[in-house]
Amino acid sequence: MSIPVIDFGAYSLNEKDISEEQTRNLSSKLKNAFTEIGFVFLENTGITQEEVDRVLDVSKKFFLQPDELKRPFSRKSFACHANHGWVSLEKESLNPVRPGDLKESFNVCSLLADIKWPSGAAADFQELHTSFFLRCDELSRRVLALMAHSLGLDPEVFKSAHRFVGTDKNATTLRTLYYPPVDGERVKEDQVRCGEHSDYGTLTMLFQKHEGLQVLGRSGEYINVPLMPGAALINIADLMQRWTNDQLISVRHRVLLPPAGDSHSRQCVAFFLHPDDEFVITCLDGSDKYPPITGGDYVNERFYSTYGHS
Numbered sequence: 001m002s003i004p005v006i007d008f009g010a011y012s013l014n015e016k017d018i019s020e021e022q023t024r025n026l027s028s029k030l031k032n033a034f035t036e037i038g039f040v041f042l043e044n045t046g047i048t049q050e051e052v053d054r055v056l057d058v059s060k061k062f063f064l065q066p067d068e069l070k071r072p073f074s075r076k077s078f079a080c081h082a083n084h085g086w087v088s089l090e091k092e093s094l095n096p097v098r099p100g101d102l103k104e105s106f107n108v109c110s111l112l113a114d115i116k117w118p119s120g121a122a123a124d125f126q127e128l129h130t131s132f133f134l135r136c137d138e139l140s141r142r143v144l145a146l147m148a149h150s151l152g153l154d155p156e157v158f159k160s161a162h163r164f165v166g167t168d169k170n171a172t173t174l175r176t177l178y179y180p181p182v183d184g185e186r187v188k189e190d191q192v193r194c195g196e197h198s199d200y201g202t203l204t205m206l207f208q209k210h211e212g213l214q215v216l217g218r219s220g221e222y223i224n225v226p227l228m229p230g231a232a233l234i235n236i237a238d239l240m241q242r243w244t245n246d247q248l249i250s251v252r253h254r255v256l257l258p259p260a261g262d263s264h265s266r267q268c269v270a271f272f273l274h275p276d277d278e279f280v281i282t283c284l285d286g287s288d289k290y291p292p293i294t295g296g297d298y299v300n301e302r303f304y305s306t307y308g309h310s
Contacts, residue, residue: 103193210264
């Protein structure tokens with residue numbers, strides 16, 4: 001199995017006039033990828049590797065600070081959005097049967113004016129993360145329109161469920177991730193950098209700077225995801241699989257420890273798109289395979305599994 005690569009140039013952020021033929025062609029390719037593999041690389045989206053690198057560079061400045069300087073920005077420190085903020089090393093277990101993941105992250109969930117942002121060593125943190133959040137949001141809406149087209153649905157059917165992205169009424173998150181060098185002598189049994197999991201919401205966009213991600217194939221074996229600078233790796237998340245009555249598939253993935261003796265850190269940035277908290281997800285084909293659930297209730301259930309009582 002290999003992850004398909006699609007040239008998204010005709011539908012990129014730089015394009016305004018898109019022909020019906022281009023729409024049919026791209027939506028067909030996306031549907032094939034999302035029904036067979038669940039992941040796809042999009043090239044020429046309009047988001048450049050230079051943009052990605054700027055976000056990762058400023059986030060690394062934040063992560064390399066002492067914990068006491070990061071702690072004021074901890075997740076659950078912001079009244080307007082509980083998921084916004086810094087997640088410390090081993091705080092999160094995406095596979096709850098494993099010890100805490102060997103990674104840090106910073107979640108950008110809210111763009112409201114009263115959010116406190118890192119400064120000092122990471123002086124451009126707010127500007128760069130806000131800009132990248134908005135770019136990813138715009139790109140995700142283009143992908144959503146094509147996904148709806150591929151299923152024979154109104155092009156607004158998915159977009160209309162994401163009206164409050166960037167506010168306290170939606171769980172969409174831009175997440176910069178930092179995997180520090182691994183000290184083999186301190187690693188717990190069965191501990192990894194990021195445990196096996198599938199994503200929670202609508203879809204995820206990942207921009208990588210280093211290899212390490214593995215995706216579960218239909219054979220039941222994990223495959224290594226190659227590094228494609230400048231490309232966006234898109235995958236279906238669990239609520240979208242539920243929404244489409246399993247037509248589009250959400251697939252488990254992970255990041256294991258680096259080989260013994262490899263002292264490199266790893267970075268990436270991911271945009272996790274979620275439907276609005278109060279939007280009710282029901283199967284689009286009218287079936288009752290999955291009971292109705294709001295976007296907010298679903299993501300809170302998943303957060304409880306990941307973070308427990310922390």
